[in-house]
Amino acid sequence: MDMQRQILELKEQVLSRESLPVDISRYDSIVVAGMGGSGVTSLILSDLYQEKPVFSVMGYDLPKFVDKKSLFIAVSYSGNTEETLSCFEQALERGCDAVAITSGGKLAERCSDRIMVPAGIQPRSALGYMVMPLINTFLGLTDADRKRISDAIAGMFRRENEIRTHARRIVERKMLPVFIGDTSSRGVVTRWRTQINENSKLIAYSCFLPEANHNDTVWMANRSWPEKDITVLSGGEPRIEKRIRAMEKLTGLTFNRISHSGGVLERNFAWIAYGDMLSYHIAVERGVDPEDVSVLTRLKNEIA
Amino acid sequence: MDMQRQILELKEQVLSRESLPVDISRYDSIVVAGMGGSGVTSLILSDLYQEKPVFSVMGYDLPKFVDKKSLFIAVSYSGNTEETLSCFEQALERGCDAVAITSGGKLAERCSDRIMVPAGIQPRSALGYMVMPLINTFLGLTDADRKRISDAIAGMFRRENEIRTHARRIVERKMLPVFIGDTSSRGVVTRWRTQINENSKLIAYSCFLPEANHNDTVWMANRSWPEKDITVLSGGEPRIEKRIRAMEKLTGLTFNRISHSGGVLERNFAWIAYGDMLSYHIAVERGVDPEDVSVLTRLKNEIA
Numbered sequence: 341m342d343m344q345r346q347i348l349e350l351k352e353q354v355l356s357r358e359s360l361p362v363d364i365s366r367y368d369s370i371v372v373a374g375m376g377g378s379g380v381t382s383l384i385l386s387d388l389y390q391e392k393p394v395f396s397v398m399g400y401d402l403p404k405f406v407d408k409k410s411l412f413i414a415v416s417y418s419g420n421t422e423e424t425l426s427c428f429e430q431a432l433e434r435g436c437d438a439v440a441i442t443s444g445g446k447l448a449e450r451c452s453d454r455i456m457v458p459a460g461i462q463p464r465s466a467l468g469y470m471v472m473p474l475i476n477t478f479l480g481l482t483d484a485d486r487k488r489i490s491d492a493i494a495g496m497f498r499r500e501n502e503i504r505t506h507a508r509r510i511v512e513r514k515m516l517p518v519f520i521g522d523t524s525s526r527g528v529v530t531r532w533r534t535q536i537n538e539n540s541k542l543i544a545y546s547c548f549l550p551e552a553n554h555n556d557t558v559w560m561a562n563r564s565w566p567e568k569d570i571t572v573l574s575g576g577e578p579r580i581e582k583r584i585r586a587m588e589k590l591t592g593l594t595f596n597r598i599s600h601s602g603g604v605l606e607r608n609f610a611w612i613a614y615g616d617m618l619s620y621h622i623a624v625e626r627g628v629d630p631e632d633v634s635v636l637t638r639l640k641n642e643i644a
Numbered sequence: 645m646d647m648q649r650q651i652l653e654l655k656e657q658v659l660s661r662e663s664l665p666v667d668i669s670r671y672d673s674i675v676v677a678g679m680g681g682s683g684v685t686s687l688i689l690s691d692l693y694q695e696k697p698v699f700s701v702m703g704y705d706l707p708k709f710v711d712k713k714s715l716f717i718a719v720s721y722s723g724n725t726e727e728t729l730s731c732f733e734q735a736l737e738r739g740c741d742a743v744a745i746t747s748g749g750k751l752a753e754r755c756s757d758r759i760m761v762p763a764g765i766q767p768r769s770a771l772g773y774m775v776m777p778l779i780n781t782f783l784g785l786t787d788a789d790r791k792r793i794s795d796a797i798a799g800m801f802r803r804e805n806e807i808r809t810h811a812r813r814i815v816e817r818k819m820l821p822v823f824i825g826d827t828s829s830r831g832v833v834t835r836w837r838t839q840i841n842e843n844s845k846l847i848a849y850s851c852f853l854p855e856a857n858h859n860d861t862v863w864m865a866n867r868s869w870p871e872k873d874i875t876v877l878s879g880g881e882p883r884i885e886k887r888i889r890a891m892e893k894l895t896g897l898t899f900n901r902i903s904h905s906g907g908v909l910e911r912n913f914a915w916i917a918y919g920d921m922l923s924y925h926i927a928v929e930r931g932v933d934p935e936d937v938s939v940l941t942r943l944k945n946e947i948a
C-alpha cells in the first residue's frame with residue numbers, strides 16, 4: 341500500500357474502539373514509553389488529558405521517581421524498539437502494572453496485557469491504531485465522538501489542492517517549514533515535524549505559544565537565513581490569538597492558518613491529517629520516496 | 645554592562661549559595677512555572693534531578709492534576725511575566741506552597757517566600773542566579789561542587805578562539821545551527837537554541853538522542869536545504885556514542901563535538917557557557933546587537 345493510501349487510512353483507524361485493560365483510578369500517574377511514530381502518541385494524549393500526570397519517556401531509562409503507583413504503557417509498533425523494551429523491563433522490576441500497544445515482536449511476547457494493532461504498515465502510518473486505545477481509555481470516547489473525529493479528518497483530506505499548493509511553495513522556494521502550536525497542540529506540531537522528516541526527508545522546526553514569544557519572536561523580527569514558511573496551529577484561545585496578531589504586526593510576517601471547526605479532539609486530528617498529507621506532497625514535489633526510511637533500519641542494524 | 649561581560653559573569657553567578665526556604669521531603673512533585681530565559685531553569689533542573697517529578701509549565705495554566713501535594717516554584721526574572729503570575733495565582737487557589745525566584749515586580753510583592761536575584765541585567769544573563777537556588781536545593785551542592793562548576797565554565801571561556809571560529813563558519817556559510825543533545829542535556833540544547841534566537845537573532849534547531857534516531861536521522865541522510873552546522877552534546881554514555889558513530893557512518897556527516905571533562909554538572913554548565921559565547925560571536929559576525937531584544941518588549945506592550 342503506497343504512502344498516500346496509508347495516510348488516508350487515518351480516518352478509518354480513529355474508529356478503533358480498543359481500550360486498555362486497566363482501571364485508571366488505581367494509579368497516581370501514567371508513564372508512556374515510546375519512540376518516534378509510536379512515542380508521539382504520548383504527546384497527543386497529554387495535550388488532551390490532564391487529570392493525572394502523563395510522563396513521556398523517549399529513551400532507555402525510566403526516571404527514578406517511577407514506582408508501582410504509576411501505570412506503565414509501552415507503545416512500540418514493531419514491538420522490538422530497544423529503548424522501549426528497556427523501559428518495559430525496568431517497569432516490571434519496579435513493580436508497575438504494565439500494558440502494551442504493539443503489532444508483535446518481543447513486546448507482544450513478554451507483555452500479556454496488550455492491544456494488538458495490525459502489522460505490515462509503516463509505524464508512522466499506524467498512528468490511529470496506536471493512539472486511539474490511549475484516548476479511548478483516558479477520555480472515555482463514544483462511537484459518536486470517534487465518528488466526529490473521523491469526519492473532521494475526512495473533511496481535511498478533501499482540501500488536498502490547498503495542501504498541495506502549500507507543499508509546492510515550500511519546495512519551489514526551498515523554505516524551512518516552521519510550525520507554531522499552542523499548549524493544546526504540542527503533540528500535533530511534533531507529529532508535523534517528524535512526518536516532514538520521514539516522508540519529505542527535510543528538517544522542520546516546531547515551537548509553541550506563548551513560550552515562542554520569549555525567544556523565537558526575535559528571529560521572526562529579523563530577516564535572516566534560511567527562508568521560512570510559518571504555519572500557526574492555534575485553538576483560538578483569545579490570549580493566544582492576541583499574541584498571534586501582535587506577532588504579525590511587529591514582525592511584518594504573515595502566518596499560514598489552517599481553518600477548522602469543532603472541539604480540540606476534532607481539530608487536533610484534522611490538523612494531523614493536514615500535516616501528514618503536506619509531508620506526502622512535499623516528498624512528491626521533491627521527487628523523493630515518502631515511504632523510504634531505510635536509513636533508520638540500517639542504523640538499527642548497525643548498532644544491534 | 646555589555647553582553648559579553650554579562651555572559652562571562654556566569655562563572656561568578658554559579659557560586660551563589662542561595663537555597664529555597666522549603667523542606668522538599670514534604671512534597672510529591674515539583675511544579676516550576678517560567679518562560680524563556682527564566683523557564684529554561686526547570687529543564688536544566690529536570691536533567692539533573694529525578695528523585696521526584698519536575699513539571700515545567702510554560703504557559704498560563706497549571707495542569708489540572710497539580711494540587712497541594714506539589715511544591716510550586718515561580719521563576720520570573722522581571723517578576724511581571726503574565727503567564728507565570730497566572731500560574732502563581734492558580735497555585736495559591738489550589739493550596740500549594742509557593743516560592744519564587746525573581747528580581748522584583750509583582751511576584752516579589754505577592755510571594756513572601758522568595759529568593760531575590762540582582763536586578764538590572766537581561767533575564768537570559770541572570771541564568772546562574774536563577775538556576776542555582778533550584779540546584780542547590782534539590783541536589784544539595786557544597787561550596788566545592790559550585791567551585792568545580794565555576795572552574796569548568798571558566799575553562800570553556802578560555803576556548804574563545806575555537807568558539808569564534810565556530811561562529812564564523814555558521815555566518816559565512818549561512819548555516820542553520822543544529823544542536824543534538826541526549827537525555828541528560830535537554831536543558832542545555834534548549835538554552836543554546838534560545839540564546840541563538842535572542843543574541844544572534846537566528847533560528848536554530850535542537851533535538852536529542854536516542855529520539856532523533858527515529859525521525860531526524862532521515863533528513864541527515866538526505867542532502868537538502870538549508871545547509872546545517874550540527875553539534876552533538878553527548879555525555880559519553882556508550883549506547884549513545886555508538887549511535888553517534890553509526891549516524892556519522894550512515895549519513896556521511898561529521899558532527900562538531902565539544903570536548904569536556906568532569907561529571908554531568910560541570911559538563912552541562914561548561915556547555916551552557918560555550919553556547920552563550922557562541923551566540924554572542926554569531927551576533928558579532930553578523931553585525932547585530934546581541935543585547936537588543938526590544939521586539940519582545942514591544943510585544944508585551946502590544947498585548948498588555
